[in-house]
Amino acid sequence: MSYEECIKACQECLEVCNNCFQACLNEEHVKMMAGCIRLDRECADICSYAVQAMTRNSPFVKEICDLCARICEDCAEECAKHDHEHCKRCAEACRKCAEACRQMIA
Numbered sequence: 001m002s003y004e005e006c007i008k009a010c011q012e013c014l015e016v017c018n019n020c021f022q023a024c025l026n027e028e029h030v031k032m033m034a035g036c037i038r039l040d041r042e043c044a045d046i047c048s049y050a051v052q053a054m055t056r057n058s059p060f061v062k063e064i065c066d067l068c069a070r071i072c073e074d075c076a077e078e079c080a081k082h083d084h085e086h087c088k089r090c091a092e093a094c095r096k097c098a099e100a101c102r103q104m105i106a
Contacts, residue, residue: 002104003054003055003104005100005104006050006054006065006100006101006103006104007051007054007055008100009096009097009099009100009101010047010048010050010051010054010068010097010100010101011047011051012093012096012097013043013044013047013072013093013094013096013097014043014044014047014048014051016089016090016093016094017040017041017043017044017047017075017090017093017094018040018044019086019089019090020036020040020079020086020087020089020090021037021040021041021044023084023086024036024037024040024084024086024087025037027084033082035078036078036079036081036082036087039071039074039075039078039079040075040079040090042071042074042075043071043072043074043075043094046064046067046068046071046072047068047072047097049064049068050064050065050068050101053065061105062105065101065104065105066101066102066105068097068098068101069097069098069099069101069102069105070098072094072095072097072098072101073094073095073098075090075091075094076090076091076092076094076095076098077091079091079094
């Protein structure tokens with residue numbers, strides 16, 4: 001897998017996580033969404049950092065993308081626990097990004 005494809009997956013995941021984060025804050029039982037909100041932030045941040053690492057050809061790109069995949073998987077797992085449409089979309093984008101990161105470093 002090329003950096004380009006992985007960058008695209010990370011950017012998409014970043015956007016979807018930010019949307020999920022915002023939507024979770026507007027949910028009626030926002031306290032129930034705390035874990036989701038926290039992981040959305042972590043995931044968006046690491047995706048952004050992974051994009052930066054890849055675009056500057058960082059010597060740590062494999063480690064950063066490995067961490068990105070792990071955080072994406074955790075975020076996907078958390079989002080999958082919720083029935084909201086934004087959470088389902090987020091879980092899907094996170095799984096796709098984790099897979100792209102894993103393929104890129106393989």
